[in-house]
Amino acid sequence: MTGAVRDFVPSQNPPAKVKDPGLISIVTSGKGAYNAKEGRLLLLPIGLSERRALMGVLEGWISSMGGVVCGGAGSFQHLKSLAERYVRDHGLLTWGTVGEDLCLAVQFGEGAAGEPKSPPFGWVRPVPEVFEGGLRYLWTVPAAQGAMNCGEVLECSSCGGFFSPHHPLASQETELPASCDFPPAEEVYTPSVSTIEDLCSFLGVRPEDTIKTVAVMDQEGERAAALLLPGHMSLSYPKASRALKFKAQMASERVVERVFGDCAGFLGPVGIMRPVTIIAHESLRFSRPMVAGANRRDRHLANLVPLRDFTPEFADLAALSEGDRCPSCGGDLRGRLARVVGECVIPDDPGDLGFVCSSREGRVQYRPSALYRVDLEALHLALEEMGVGPV
Numbered sequence: 001m002t003g004a005v006r007d008f009v010p011s012q013n014p015p016a017k018v019k020d021p022g023l024i025s026i027v028t029s030g031k032g033a034y035n036a037k038e039g040r041l042l043l044l045p046i047g048l049s050e051r052r053a054l055m056g057v058l059e060g061w062i063s064s065m066g067g068v069v070c071g072g073a074g075s076f077q078h079l080k081s082l083a084e085r086y087v088r089d090h091g092l093l094t095w096g097t098v099g100e101d102l103c104l105a106v107q108f109g110e111g112a113a114g115e116p117k118s119p120p121f122g123w124v125r126p127v128p129e130v131f132e133g134g135l136r137y138l139w140t141v142p143a144a145q146g147a148m149n150c151g152e153v154l155e156c157s158s159c160g161g162f163f164s165p166h167h168p169l170a171s172q173e174t175e176l177p178a179s180c181d182f183p184p185a186e187e188v189y190t191p192s193v194s195t196i197e198d199l200c201s202f203l204g205v206r207p208e209d210t211i212k213t214v215a216v217m218d219q220e221g222e223r224a225a226a227l228l229l230p231g232h233m234s235l236s237y238p239k240a241s242r243a244l245k246f247k248a249q250m251a252s253e254r255v256v257e258r259v260f261g262d263c264a265g266f267l268g269p270v271g272i273m274r275p276v277t278i279i280a281h282e283s284l285r286f287s288r289p290m291v292a293g294a295n296r297r298d299r300h301l302a303n304l305v306p307l308r309d310f311t312p313e314f315a316d317l318a319a320l321s322e323g324d325r326c327p328s329c330g331g332d333l334r335g336r337l338a339r340v341v342g343e344c345v346i347p348d349d350p351g352d353l354g355f356v357c358s359s360r361e362g363r364v365q366y367r368p369s370a371l372y373r374v375d376l377e378a379l380h381l382a383l384e385e386m387g388v389g390p391v
Contacts, residue, residue, distance in 0.1 A: 009038065009161060012293075013028070014027065014028055015027050015035060016032060017127070019145070019146025019147075020146055020148045020381060021143075021144050021146065021385045022147065022380075022381030022382060022384040022385035023041065023148065023172075023381055025385065025387075026032060026041065026074065026380075026384050027046055027380070029046075031043065031046045031356075031384075033038040033169065036097060040326065041377060047380075048321070050354065050380065050383075051376065052117065052379055053389070054379060054380060054383070055102075057121075058102055058119065058376075059129065060120070061117075062104060062119045064117075065088070065106060065117060067104060068086065068090070069083060069293055070082045070083070071088065072107035075308060076103055077309065078372070081357065082106070082353050085222070086140065087357050088364075089358035089365060091380070096274050097388070098279045101151065101374065101375055102342075102372075102373070102376060103374075103375065104371075105133055105353055105368035105371050105372070106368055106370045106371075106372060107234070111387060116344040116346065116370055118137070118138050118207065118344075119341075119374060120189075121274035123141060123386065123388070124139045124332050125139070125140050125141070125142075125162045125383050126139055126140075126344075127139075127140050127153055127162045127164050127167075127338070128162065128164065128167060128168055129164030129166040129167060129238070130166045130167075130168050130236065130238050130239045130242055130316070131245055132238055132370050133242070133347050134242070134345065134346050134347040134348040134349075135168060136343050136344060136346065137154075137344040137346075138164065138245075138343050139340065139342040139343060139344075139374075140153060140162055140338035140339065140340055140341070141339045141385075141386070142338055142339075142340055143288070143337045143339035143382070143385065144337070144339075144374070144385065145337065146340050147381070147385065148339075148378070148381065149339050149340050149341070149375060149377075149378040150337050150339050150340070151340055152237075152336070152337060152339075153171050153336060153337075153338045154167075154321075154324075154334065154336075154340075155333065155334055155335075155336045156234035156328065156331045156333055157165040157327040157331050157333075157362075158170075158329050158331025159326060161322055161326060161328050161353075162338060163326070163327065163333065164213045166319060167235045169316045169318075169327065170345075171200075171315050174377060175365055179290065182288070182289050182303060182305050182308070183187070183301065184305045185199050185270070185291065185301050185303045185304045185305070186196075186301070186302050186303055187294050187300070187301055188203070188300050189298060189299065190202055190203070190266075190284055190298055190300045191297065191298045193290060193298075194265025194281045196210055196231040196232075198234065198333055199231075199291065199300065200231070200281065203291060203300075203302070204290055206231050207230070207231035207232035207381070208230050208231065209231075209289075209290055209305060210230065210231035210290060210291045210292065211228050211229070211230065211268065211290050211292035211293075211304065211306075212228070212229045212230070212233070212267050213226055213227070213269060213271065213292060214226070214227045214228075214229070214235050214250075214267075214291055215251035215255065215256050215259065215260065215265040215267060216237075216240055216244070216249060216251055217250075218246040218247065218249075219246075219247055219249040220253070221252060221255050222253075224251055224255050224259045224276055224277045225240075225247060225278070225279060226233060226259075226260075226269060226277070226324050227248075227278075227279050227280075227281075228269055228279070228280040228281060228284060228292075228306075228312060228317075229280075229281045229284075229317055229318055230290075231281055231337070233281065233283075233318040233319075235317060235318070235319060235332055236317060236319035237249070238317060239315070239317050239318070239319070242315075242348070243279055243313075244316065253331065257332075258274070258320070259272065259273060259276055260272055260273060261295060261296075263294075263295050263297050264295065265293075265294070266293040266294060266295065266297055267295060267302065268280045268294060268295050268301060268304070268367060269304075270292070270301060270304065270309055270310050271295040271296075272295060273295070276370070277313070277315065278310070278312040278313065280313070280314055280315045280317075281314070281316070281318050282314055282315070282316055283305070284312075285307070285314055287306045287307045288302040288303050288305065289302070289305055290306070291304065292304050307391045321333075321334060322334055339378055339382050340375070340378065341375055341378045341379040341382055342373050342375055342378075342379070344370050344371070344372050344373075345370060345372075345373075346369060346370045347370075347371075350367045350368060350369065353367065353370075354367040354368065
């Protein structure tokens with residue numbers, strides 16, 4: 001009977017309206033059947049055997065981090081309930097659940113953030129990105145057009161690295177040199193010049209020599225902030241949200257007028273009507289004369305020097321985009337598709353990740369550093385698309 005099951009490979013036609021190369025391969029090779037109505041992949045014996053082998057590799061990965069696999073949890077909250085009892089009895093700080101998704105929480109070390117450990121597959125590329133509540137590593141695999149569980153990343157044409165538009169950049173420290181003798185800031189008349197492109201044309205300066213001021217607010221419109229970037233850069237709203245500790249969105253006309261006055265298109269860091277948080281991109285630490293809005297209609301300030309004429313907070317605020325330089329080697333970045341097979345989330349505040357174990361000896365609080373998730377189906381489809389096995 002075992003031999004009959006092993007040799008059971010039904011002939012399958014490609015599933016209708018499906019473009020995912022991995023899914024098509026699983027179906028046409030008899031490893032599974034696809035229910036288009038429900039959007040579900042049903043594994044047949046050969047496909048199920050591959051999935052079990054894949055899970056075996058991941059179980060070893062969990063064990064290598066000092067964890068244990070707990071089957072049956074249907075959600076992270078359910079998993080926490082299992083973990084509270086297991087950790088109380090066995091003292092392990094890493095745990096996981098097996099299902100269509102694998103979920104585990106990890107404590108990297110006492111009081112230490114540590115580094116996330118990627119799944120044990122050399123072809124999985126970790127892509128770090130900032131989100132509102134901290135940092136996450138997306139585990140990605142190059143994918144063809146039509147693949148499911150996909151997102152667009154930026155690929156370097158030189159080193160081949162993958163990057164998120166919200167790639168975290170290291171902070172920089174610098175001081176304004178005492179010997180700098182820059183001319184004083186002066187107001188210049190710039191009639192109807194309300195964009196960076198028009199400003200550069202009108203004054204004959206480069207976008208890199210201008211300061212773009214972006215007004216943002218929280219969802220209720222009660223809190224506002226001024227975010228400063230060099231004119232050639234774009235704002236990353238996830239990075240802005242992380243820096244401000246609230247979900248940032250573009251400020252409404254009403255909020256702009258309340259904070260800056262009637263000067264949309266001419267916003268700047270000097271002369272703001274109301275007290276407001278001002279955060280500048282890290283690159284503006286390197287002080288030099290620049291041009292920014294004067295917070296007066298048809299007026300800009302020339303020779304404005306950061307850290308001399310205004311003192312903002314600093315944070316990584318810029319988004320990467322196609323055509324930008326690679327953060328690693330300086331090559332050109334271009335967009336491409338990548339299948340996301342999992343992630344590691346490292347929150348700035350672990351919050352709900354923590355739990356308390358109660359026993360006769362008392363109560364012990366555990367605060368994991370990170371939450372890992374692996375999408376087993378996406379990982380299986382990626383394996384099939386690349387034509388490689390789980391081991």
